[in-house]
Amino acid sequence: MATAEGGRAESGLADKIDINMTPMIDIVFQLLAFFIMSLKIVQPEGDFDVRMPLGAAAAAAPDEEQIPPIRIRLTAGEVGLAGISMNGTPVGSFEELQERVIALVGLDTGPNSIADKTEVELDCDFQLPYEYVVNAITAVSGTVQDGQIIELVKKIKFAPPKSDS
Numbered sequence: 001m002a003t004a005e006g007g008r009a010e011s012g013l014a015d016k017i018d019i020n021m022t023p024m025i026d027i028v029f030q031l032l033a034f035f036i037m038s039l040k041i042v043q044p045e046g047d048f049d050v051r052m053p054l055g056a057a058a059a060a061a062p063d064e065e066q067i068p069p070i071r072i073r074l075t076a077g078e079v080g081l082a083g084i085s086m087n088g089t090p091v092g093s094f095e096e097l098q099e100r101v102i103a104l105v106g107l108d109t110g111p112n113s114i115a116d117k118t119e120v121e122l123d124c125d126f127q128l129p130y131e132y133v134v135n136a137i138t139a140v141s142g143t144v145q146d147g148q149i150i151e152l153v154k155k156i157k158f159a160p161p162k163s164d165s
Contacts, residue, residue, distance in 0.1 A: 069119040070104065070153070072097070072140065074132055076125035081132045098139040101152055107145075123159035 075082045084091040091097045105114045120140045124133050142151045 067114065067117050067119075069121045069157075070101065070140070071121050071123060072136060074122065074124045074128055074136055076128040080129055084136070094135045094139040097136065098143060098152075101140050102143065105152055107150055118153050119155040119157065120153045121157050121159055 071087050073083075073085045075085075077083075084094070084097055086097060086100055091100065101120075105118050108114070122133065122136055124136075137156060140153050141156065142149055144150070
């Protein structure tokens with residue numbers, strides 16, 4: 001049965017379009033491979049010791065031993081650092097500061113150790129260059145012995161800055 005116009009035979013079936021799924025599946029797998037290869041696994045952020053206020057019932061319980069915070073004062077001079085003092089006592093260098101912190105808290109850094117309970121408050125002059133603040137944080141926060149990093153004080157806070165105005 002041919003028609004005069006198109007020369008095509010008419011059939012009872014409607015025109016069927018065959019969709020080739022192979023290229024579409026290839027694209028899906030390529031996208032999947034792209035996203036898997038470009039995925040960057042982010043290291044979890046540091047474990048921050050967040051101390052929430054205790055409830056009313058738990059506040060009545062006596063604390064085992066209250067350790068006063070270590071106060072470290074860094075004073076600025078004309079050129080840089082003028083002086084370091086720990087709890088009002090002058091300290092000659094950051095190495096000596098670290099030795100004094102180790103003498104106070106010891107090298108035992110496990111849970112419920114003195115180092116875990118101790119808090120350091122840094123009081124820095126407003127004009128003090130940042131590098132000296134970092135050196136003080138490094139001196140009180142840890143040391144390296146025999147290739148092992150030993151954490152000292154984890155809780156470090158800053159006193160409010162005082163400007164000379």
